[in-house]
Amino acid sequence: MNFGAYGDAGASQFGGGGFMPSPAPGHDNQYGAGGGGQQKGRSQNNSLRAFTIRHLLKETANVEDDRYKADGHDITTVTIVGKVTSYREQSTRVLLQLHDGTASMEVCSWVDDADMQAQKPIEWQVGRYVRVYGNLKTFEGKRSITAFAVKPVTDHNEVTYHFLQCVMQHLHLTKGAPPTGQPLAPGKAAPYGSTPAATAPYGAPGGGYGGAAPAAAAPAGGDIHSDLKAVYNLPHATAAPNGLSVEAAHAELQRMGRAHYNLQQVMQACEYLAAEGVLYSTVNDTTFKSTGA
Template structure:
């Protein structure tokens, strides 16, 4: 295998850092870079991936002058193929197309990874920007089908909100949540940066899970059984259901294995 699979976002990030909900290394007005945690999951468009800067080879990619680690984008599958070592997709979102590779740990690792993924259907991808043979692609941790099309609209709103908050941090302080949020589609109901109950829009169990997981500083995510204990849940099944729902909303993602999760916001 020419490239090892990675686990996006081993070091989980906080919701707000220096006026931006997504960390990284951002240039100060004086031109000197200020290093920040660049392991927060950032929502982007394909065009932002294609236009991302890489100041020097092997350095972090930058979007809006800010280092990015793991990214998330949505799009439709235009081509898909597989080899003994990876699944490959060409995915477009109306702003451009990007190749996506999902690497396999072993010959039996492919079980379930392509379930529900079909030509011309929307998927959500979490991964990192890579370059191989002079061509840019995304090395994916997860590629999952999107069942609710509202998630597509909300993703673009979320990507726009993040870019605007990075370009103008002062405008983000105390600002309102992006347009389009409603009680029926709260998967991207981002709270205002100025304070308040960050997870107040979630169901009670989901809120407990997010409060517990977002406090984790291990860098490898939190085991679901530990999450259940800290949530005081009487049934781990209830916690698993809540975690699955939060992953579907893009608020949690798996890290070192399917039983460890970290907060994406």
């Protein structure tokens, strides 16, 4: 699958053990500084990191002025993806309220007359998903983002990709580099992200992409919503471009020993999870894929 431009800021930025530096500001740079997004004298050696809004609000420390830390590291340029829930247009700026399923945050984008005459108000209308690049700010105890780039999300896979990127970067900083895939020595604990099946040869039961997928284990004491969340996060469900149909999810539930759920209950539960931001519909109204939330 071609993830387009948003795939460029993925795992490759950790190839050298650090962050991908953000490009220098300029008119020809889509990630450069806009009207109010870059301060004079600020270091140009910035880093770009993906966040959920809740992480920015609850787990990021304001150490001094506009300097912030997350997971023990300084952060400068951040990117978030969310749905526009409020749009306010003023003479020199546009104020957006974004919700990504974890929390809500205000985004300020400074604009000029040319921007106002362009299609930005259309691209940023309420109900649409956008990706924001900018700097975290705090004013009167309220955190917000001053954006220098707000881009519409045209492929909903970008939403899932963003959440996965947030998890990967957080684990990289708190747990170390991802596993290399080398067999573990006897008695040695597996690093984060690996499972015992990861050390089995390809083609063996449960070992790698060539092996047969084992039946999913039923979550202990789960209800239909937690059961369906487990189903849609199965490896073959997340790998499928369009996710799973309601019928396929119903079949997976039966394999898990949840035969008491009927098809109508599964459909209603999927619609509920979609409204909660856990699933999203793909090719039709009865086929869903996990957002990773």
